[in-house]
Amino acid sequence: MFAPRPVPEHDLAAMFEAARWAPSSFNEQPRRYIVGVADAADHDDTHARILATLFEGNQIWARHAPVLALGIAVHTFATSGKTNKAAVHDLGLASAHLVVEATVRGLSVHQMIGLDPVSAAEAFAVPDGAEVVTALAIGYADEHTDAAPELRKRESKPRTRQSTDEFVFAGRYGQAASL
Secondary structure: OEOOOOOOHHHHHHHHHHHHOOOOHHHOOOEEEEEEEOOOOOOOOHHHHHHHHEOHHHHHHHOOOOEEEEEEEEOEOOOOOOEOOOHHHHHHHHHHHHHHHHHHOOOEEEEEOOEOHHHHHHHOOOOOOEEEEEEEEEEOEOOOOOOOHHHHHHHHOOOOOOOHHHOOEOOOOOOEOOO
16 A cells, blocks of 8 residues: 655665666666656556556556556567576566665555556557566555455565575475574
């Protein structure tokens, strides 16, 4: 849930600068983003067009985000034309850097895979060899929103994660590392 507050352009620029400096396999930098800002200056309706590619469950709340973006991975190396098996990983790493920078600036980022990548690729003329992988909603968190009660309940649940024993192993797969 997002507050009805615009994200300053300098904060957006800093977030994408952080994504720019993320490491990538062979320094290929296969990440691309299409960004839409919900304001009067959005003459080509990029924000609305990104929103339209999201699954309905995501549209309900993402429409309130002042910024929407699509994360795109380019699957071939520019110099060799060979498949870049790390492209999606590198997009994720760039997006992680973006999220860290956003957090430092008091912003929230909600990444979504619930979108129609084919319609997104068509809507934004994404070339062959590149894939729309994810969407990002960016803005200021708002716990006092007038969102539907079930959405507020879902968003306010405590975050949980596996213990490190469940995913950090030593010796063999499934054997917890003694960290």
